[in-house]
Amino acid sequence: MRYIAKPSDQYLGSGSQRSIRSGAMRIQTSQAALQHGLGVVSRAVAARHSLDQLRHVHLEADDDGVRLTATDTEIAMICSIDAVVSEPGAITIPHRFINDLVSALSSSEITIDVAENSLVAQIRASDANESSINGMSPTTYPNIPGIGEGDWIKIVARDLRDALRHVVFAAATDDGRPVLTGVHFRFEGDKMTLAAADGFRLAVYDMNVASELSERLEITVPARALTELERLLTDDDSAVEMYIHADRTYVRFHVRAVQMTAQLIQGNYPSYDQLIPSEYQTRAILPGAVLQGGVRSAAVFARESSGIIRLIFNGESDDQNITLTARAEELGNHRGRVDAAIEGENSRIAYNVRYLQDVLQVASGPTVSEIAMETSGPSNPGVFRVVGRDNYVHVLMPMFVQWEDA
Structure with missing residues (x-):
């Protein structure tokens, strides 16, 4: 409005x-x-x-x-x-x-x-x-921009906090492509979509808002500002008011007795919907905490070398599982296994272990029972979803590795 x-x-x-x-x-x-x-x-x-x-x-x-x-x-x-x-x-x-x-x-x-x-x-x-x-x-002292003509959106604090937790970490931290250092907000009617990407991963989160806009609106907010906003948000149903100035140069969030203003990042955000794979060859479902624990053990070895963790999907037998391997040059090797329900053909893929841990950290919370991993081979992006929720997807680019010693 x-x-x-x-x-x-x-x-x-x-x-x-x-x-x-x-x-x-x-x-x-x-x-x-x-x-x-x-x-x-x-x-x-x-x-x-x-x-x-x-x-x-x-x-x-x-x-x-x-x-x-x-x-x-x-x-x-x-x-x-x-x-x-x-x-x-x-x-x-x-x-x-x-x-x-x-x-x-x-x-x-x-x-x-x-x-x-x-x-x-x-x-x-x-x-x-x-x-x-x-x-x-x-x-x-520098003037802080005031309120003029613009758009107001009301958002539930708990919902906004959850959305930010799922996407902000995926934004770029270097200024090579400034627009990627922000989180893209897209408003259509009463729906808000947040997206962040750094060239190696993409996180997209959909949610509803209390205010319905008459026309489509897109802005990019610096990830650093949203990190500070997340600190202010409480896990309750209180209202957060988001104001976007008509000239799209800045945004202001009202959170109880605090107002936070941030300059918007100018430039066209990449079209990300087409980057989310619509099909897969292999899909594995398992408790997020189980996979997180298996990755944590492998990470001890992976971070001592190239930071690579290999995942091998074994689904064409009664004993369906995912094998996780990592190697620390001159120090040793690690091989672990977690049980999973696997649909499709056997497959394998390698990831940057830190990026994998990042997505599992937010997709394996206390309210999440199972996650789904989808792959279409070692050279195609992998997709992570929360089972039972269709409002979050995380796309992770693979690492290209030699597989003969996996």
């Missing part, structure tokens, strides 16, 4: 409302609330940036309460905390310094004062500790 911001919606912290005076601020809050807020926004602090302001936290107080803001120009975090505002104002303070100080205080109540025309924050604790921290003018 489309949403046009009201004047009151334009302010979301970080210098968006210049009527708030620099300095002349007085607030009272609890040590726990301030420490929590500083901890939340710490994930967006640019600790090593050459721009001093980005190593600071922006502290602002007005009639609506107190907000802490941090940004590294790629993502921004705004956290509202409970506080009594006696005098509205704003200042930026070195994040590491105030965070270490507040963590060290044992006092339950903290007062922060900034005098008129001053850039020094006086911090007083109820246990008689008193400190002063030199800050910077809030007017020099």
Whole structure:
């Protein structure tokens, strides 16, 4: 749905409302609330940036309460905390310094004062500790984009958290192809599809959302931002509001008292639907925990050498199983076996053991009983699915190996 911001919606912290005076601020809050807020926004602090302001936290107080803001120009975090505002104002303070100080205080109540025309924050604790921290003018802090025309989507926190857990790890970590360092979001009606790929694997997750869009919408969100978002999400039915600006340059997530903004990655995301094999020659079904345990043993040897694990599907006998082998050069070899229900012909395939462990980590959770592995020979991509769920698929490229010693 489309949403046009009201004047009151334009302010979301970080210098968006210049009527708030620099300095002349007085607030009272609890040590726990301030420490929590500083901890939340710490994930967006640019600790090593050459721009001093980005190593600071922006502290602002007005009639609506107190907000802490941090940004590294790629993502921004705004956290509202409970506080009594006696005098509205704003200042930026070195994040590491105030965070270490507040963590060290044992006092339950903290007062922060900034005098008129001053850039020094006086911090007083109820246990008689008193400190002063030199800050910077809030007017020099980068602006965080506000709310304008765009699309709002409501998502259940538990569902979004599960989706992110299944796809974010598959995004690329190098900048060779920038668009692959993000997660692709595709909205059609009340359906949302998340996809991530790095050239060696592809994870796709489908889910429903509470808001229905009138037209198809596609964006790519940096994987790093989604990793931080996942930390904020709780395993419950609370609502997460996702706002996508009309010009498709940034996205904002509202999670309880926290707002996270991220720049969107520009560029066309690869068409991934056609990369998912629609047929297979061999399909094996077995408990995910069993396969995960077998791979874990083989990984001890695989990671000491080329990182390769070989899987041999033995399905043309009454004793159906998968043999797992790995080799550590000059150290030794490993051969294990796990029972499985196998459909189709005998087959074999080799994978990068770390990539295999990654997908098994998310596909073998406590609510998952069985997984299915599908292959069409050693040179074709393998497919992983969760039995009984059709909303998740993971495609993994094989490793090309010599098989005579398998």
